Each structure stands twice: as C-alpha cells, then as structure tokens.
Amino acid sequence: MRKIVVTIFLFSQTFILAQVGNENVSFSTGNFFTRANRPSTKEHIIDGIPYPNGKQFDKVAIDGYGKNVQNLRYNAYDDEMEFQEKEQTYYTNKEEGIKILFPSLKKTYVSSNYVVEGKSKFGYLVLLIENSKYSLYKREKIELLKGEKSPSAFGKDANDYYAKEKDLYLIKKDSIFIKFPKNSKDFIEQFDLNKSEFESFAKSSKVNFSKEESLIKLVDYLNQVK
Structure with missing residues (x-):
C-alpha cells in the first residue's frame, strides 16, 4: 500500500512540474516550461533588440510536448529561450538535446554542450543539417556595445546598443564540434x-x-x- 501511495505522489509531482507556466502544456517528463529566472530589466535605454528573429513570440513544436505549448522567442544575447505569462517574460529551463522547431521561421534550435576555441558552452544552436556522419549547426550571437560619449557638451550621448556578431558555423562529427x-x-x-x-x-x-x-x-x- 505504501509503495502505491509513493508512486502516485511522484507521478503527481512530475505532472505538476510539466504544467507550470501554461495549463495547455501536455504531459512531459521534462521541466522545460517550468518558470526559470525572469530576464533582467536594464536600467538604461538600449537601442536595438537581442532577438535575431524579431521580438514577437512564435509558435513552436517540441517532441514530447503537446501542440498548445507557449510561444517562444530566442534571446541571442543571453542565449536563452523566453516565453510570456501574464505579461511577464521568463526564461525556459534548458534541457540537453531538446529540439525546438519554429515552423513560421523554418528554423530548428537545439540545446547542446559544445566546445569552441577551448571554451565549453551550453546553449542553443540552429540545426542546418542533421546526419549520422556530419551535421551542420549555426550559433547566433548578439553583443551589447557601449554607446559613445558626445564630444560636445551640447550634444547627446549615444545609447548602448545591441549588435549582431558574425554567425559561427560548426560541423559535428560524433560528439565533436569543429569550427567550419x-x-x-x-x-x-x-x-x-x-x-x-x-x-x-x-x-x-x-x-x-x-x-x-x-x-x-x-x-x-x-x-x-x-
């Protein structure tokens, strides 16, 4: 009897985890849509946006989840997926290997552990080719640059601004990523x-x-x- 009660409790906890953030999320053993940290609010004005696909939230398809999951957008500055709930924006929880298809963008993002120039990363890559031999990925990155001070006391200082870095392409062989x-x-x-x-x-x-x-x-x- 005790084993049955424990089993029911564990099942209910897993189910609740999968539902946090959106009542329409289908059951999954992952916790991708549990609410992670809220993106920080910058205290000063920044020009541009950190979203390579635009600041709108788009429909997605994710294996293991139902059709009515939250709309997402990719923040390339923070390297995070974001969703909105009750007018608040949250990061999702990263899960190794999860694939997120954006049908309207014709893009698929995959969360991966990879090494570039000797540095270990855990983030999102755009999947361009998936093959048992060689696969191709693209890393999108946006950086935050400082605005310039006005040379004149009568001029206006330029705001800090988001700027797109050059895309980085990686070839994957087995579990090894090679810079193109x-x-x-x-x-x-x-x-x-x-x-x-x-x-x-x-x-x-x-x-x-x-x-x-x-x-x-x-x-x-x-x-x-x-």
Whole structure:
C-alpha cells in the first residue's frame, strides 16, 4: 500500500512540474516550461533588440510536448529561450538535446554542450543539417556595445546598443564540434579530401565560404564522399 501511495505522489509531482507556466502544456517528463529566472530589466535605454528573429513570440513544436505549448522567442544575447505569462517574460529551463522547431521561421534550435576555441558552452544552436556522419549547426550571437560619449557638451550621448556578431558555423562529427574551415585549402586538409575532386565540385557548385547556402552544400558533399 505504501509503495502505491509513493508512486502516485511522484507521478503527481512530475505532472505538476510539466504544467507550470501554461495549463495547455501536455504531459512531459521534462521541466522545460517550468518558470526559470525572469530576464533582467536594464536600467538604461538600449537601442536595438537581442532577438535575431524579431521580438514577437512564435509558435513552436517540441517532441514530447503537446501542440498548445507557449510561444517562444530566442534571446541571442543571453542565449536563452523566453516565453510570456501574464505579461511577464521568463526564461525556459534548458534541457540537453531538446529540439525546438519554429515552423513560421523554418528554423530548428537545439540545446547542446559544445566546445569552441577551448571554451565549453551550453546553449542553443540552429540545426542546418542533421546526419549520422556530419551535421551542420549555426550559433547566433548578439553583443551589447557601449554607446559613445558626445564630444560636445551640447550634444547627446549615444545609447548602448545591441549588435549582431558574425554567425559561427560548426560541423559535428560524433560528439565533436569543429569550427567550419575558412577556405577550400583548410577544408581539404581538415577532412583529408581528394584535392582535384573537391576543387571540381567547388567550381561547379560556385562555392563561397562566406555564404550559408554554400556551407550547406559543402557538408552535403562531405556526407557523400566520407
């Protein structure tokens, strides 16, 4: 009898956790939608926004959750997903490996542990290619820059402002993330490719290492030849 009572209690606690933040959230064993910290309110005026997709909250689809989950938006300055409840904005709780599809944006974000330039990160990456061999991800980042002081006592100081950093592209092999090579020479060396075959492909495909569509083509090529 005691075992039955304990089981019912644990089940009810898990169910409550899954429901916090929105009564329409379907049951899930995760606590993604429990209310984490509220984003801090800046005490001074900042120009721009920290949201690469706009400041609106968009519909999402998440495996393991129902259709009526909260709308979300990605804060690229804080590297957090946000949702709104009763006019208050909260961060979600990050869960390793969770995939968040934004149908209207045609983008999927995945929370991942990864290492870039020797630094460990746990945050959101945009999934561009998912493959058992090589996958491609993009990290979006927005930084906060200081506004400049007016050189004149009669002028107005510029406000601090959000500025978009250059997107960082990462290739994943097994559990290892590799910073995307900067040119054809580095790409060939990194993945030990046949030089003449790759150069022929790059020429016919008009590969440009500064364009996302070309990076997608390159990883598709990599998955075919390796």
